[in-house]
Amino acid sequence: MRIEANPTRDKKIPIEVGYHRVIIPLYVPKEKDYYKDAFRIFKLCLESLIKTTSNNIKISVISNGCCNSVNQKLFNLYEEGLFEELIIEKEGIGKINSVLKALRTCNERLITITDADVLFLNEWEKEVVSVFEHFPKAGAVCPVPIYRKHKELTGNIWMDHLFSNKMKFSKVLNPEAMTLFAKSIGWPWLDEKYKDVILTLDSKKQKKAVVGCSHFVTTYKKEVFDKLPKGNTEFKISGDSEYRYTDLPVLKAGGYRLSTYDNYAYHMGNIYEEWMGEVFDEIKNEHNTYELDLQSLKNGKYAVIKHRFFTKLLKSSLIHLMLLKLKGLPKSKFKNFISGQN
Template sequence: MRIGINPEKNNIDLIIENYHRVIVPVYIPHFEGYFKESFEVFKLCIESLLKTVHKKTRITIYNNNCHQIVKDFIDEQYEESVYIDQVFHSKENLGKINAILASSKGNLEPLITITDADVLFKQGWQAAVEDVFVKFPEAGMVSPVPSSKALMNHTSSTWFYGFFKGKLAFQDVLDPEAMHKFDLSLGNKELMYRPIHLEKYLVLKNKSNSGEVVMGCGHFVATLKRDVFDKGTSEPAFIKIVGGVEGKFIDIPNDKLGYLRVATKGNFAYHMGNKTEQWMYDIASSLKVESSNGIDSSQIKDRKIGFFSRKIGSLFLRLIRNSKTRPLLLKNFGLLNPSNY
């Protein structure tokens, strides 16, 4: 039976004081082989994140069936930090995307950063990313890590903006060493970036203000408008981390909704991989605790590129992907040796 009236029925409005959510899915089942140093990497990730977020930020950690020691560490961080206000523990590894979808659907912040558990954050990453959303109201996905090779990845809306609303031009890469470190952290047999990619990236300028961003971005760490999760898809992901699952649930919805996919010009985070190096500890220890309250979130407006405009953008994207027309277009944007790009 029920006695009385639940007092919360008279308190129906949800008011949130924070505007930026960070979601960190983590899967460390043991400490052998591939995962031998993953726990140390994860601890560096959390340390750098807690030091660099502003006061209007809250953090969700999604434990995808980690080892008990990792679970205990997560619970300790939850108890000690005001910023970590949500922890989810799953007894099965449901994959990165389902962890992100479950966490994002239950939160109200207009900006949601998704990050792998092996990201080392630098001072000022949040201010740099949020500044992009202020200066580019059409931005939907912004990474604090630029990539000179991401300009063709689900960027139809971005290409339309570049041709008709902004301005495109190649510029010198601000931090080629950081881009090279990212390449090395992937552990591939062949490096992804050629020398030209470490020298130049394609920059998109906003004609109406001083905003400048790099075309395209990856998704190992990126901040998105929550619309991408609200309106992108209602399906669960039946694949954990391969088979284009991140493209289906993050990249494609962002582009189809008419949002730009871009990155900051400066490098504000590192991908550590699964092995620690001394420079990672040096950066983490040098970080100062952020004291900012962030920005006035009302400065973040929401505009979208329309359906027919996206179709025009997709035409430009096909021309950029075509090996015959790409050199001509890239040369038009100021690249001297487009055939090597």
Template sequence: MRKGNNPNKDKVTSDDRFGHQIIIPVYIPNQKDYFKDAFKIFKKCLQSILETVDFDYTYISIINNGSCVEVENYLSALKSENKIQELINSSNIGKLNAIYKGVVGHNFDLVTIADADTMFLSGWQQETIRVFNAFPKAGTVGIVPQFNMYANFCTNVIFDNFLQKRMQFFKVAEPKKMQKFYQSIGWNMKEDHYYLQYILGLEKGEVKACIGSSHFVATYRKEILNEIKKYIPAKMGNNSERLLDMAAQNNGLWKLTTFKNYAYHMGNVYEDWMDEIIFSKMTLKINYINSKRNKPSKSIFLLKNKVFKRIMRIKLVNDSFFKIKGLPNSILAKIGKIYY
């Protein structure tokens, strides 16, 4: 039996206070072996978020993807203290499926998705919005520059700027910070030191951005996530994150990264330097300008991402492109082709 009307019937769900969502999926099943330091690192991740974002603008969603009871209790306390806006507890359904749970049911302009071992640095949110506003075709904006990001679903960015002087190889702004990322994933910097010298990017006025983006931490225009909300059978790996990597290109938009480094990848071992980072609260001084973009036709998509890609794989064309855009011959000899 039902008596009377539900007071929420026909009410519009909206909250104009927030324009930016941060989604962090976390899976810490225990605190031993591989996961020995994971809880401490996750706490540092959340601290870096809470101390660097404009809290009045930012909606924080944590997806507890089957973590142990200690993590669940910690997150419940944060939620009760209103330090995070949303907590979703789930069994271990896989990273991408957990992310989708955070995306569904919201309609924020920007959505940042990051691993639970990400340390955000002061100014990252403001600089991310600056890049989106400076380059209206940006669909994904990362905050950790890496040399070869242009080789990962960025053919359309190269095509759109092929004859533009604003696209060139720039000297890396913060090589020591870039090196810290490479070391965190086990790269041999004695062999790959040239990755710290030049990076392919775009320049518009006072704003520079690198071409390409990693997926361990990046911000997406909400509309490009609408088409990838489906079940993924892999918990991690198995190319499951390619859906995020491809999202911008599939919508005719660009993948970019801030020119300076605004995050660290901490990995699974806590180190002393992590306690030395000082965070500062930020109040946004600029707002995100959402410029609507239509998806490209199938023929345009094929031209930019299939035909042009084949042309760029021709060694003579590939090498000429690098030289014209300012990459020294000494580095060109080491890096091979521009596209995988």
């Protein structure tokens, strides 16, 4: 039986919108074997994020089939006020599907999707915002420049700057950070050929960004996700899920996929190492405030057409080499950059 009217009937939802939302999916089904350090690494990720971002940021954590002990720890952190949203999925529904739980209701101007093993460094947010400000067509910005991303869904950048000296191969600014990334994904070392030069783009005010970006930690303009597929992905991880839900939508929205020129975060992997704690201890608390007035993306149709045309160009090894030469790549490095030899 109902008595009187529901006091919330017909009332609008009061929404306090920040300018930046960070979404962290977490999968720790047990706290042993491969996952024995997973929660410790997640805490480093979360705490480094809190230390290095503005007061106006909002954090969503999605437990994607975590074990009960981890869920209890997450709830305790939520109760402490370390993040604004906690979503618990009892069964693992996959990385992208768990991200979608928070993503589809985000209202923030910028949305960062990050793996739970990223160590954020000072000024990462400032530098990412700076790239968006200097490059109005930027749709996604990664705070970690990764080797050989200059051909991945970047055809619109190439076609826009094919004969411009603003896009060229430049010296890698932080090669040791690239080496650390390689180790974090299981490579024992990184050959010099991967960390000497990288394709960059200069803005009108001489701000430099790297062409291409990874998706283990990336910040997006909100309108990118207007291009999301309607349903969920069938993959728990990898497959074509990240390509379809986080990479391709940037292109469809008419955006550039870029990275910061210097390195502002580390990928830690699944095993805790002493250097992680040492780096974390050196991170300073900074809570800058930014006034965002970013240009909206448009002309997504033309961006897709440009990318498809560029992809066809690359099918010719001769044209591929000509493009590399046009952008200043030394002839001695050609064989390490042509298709099939990356």
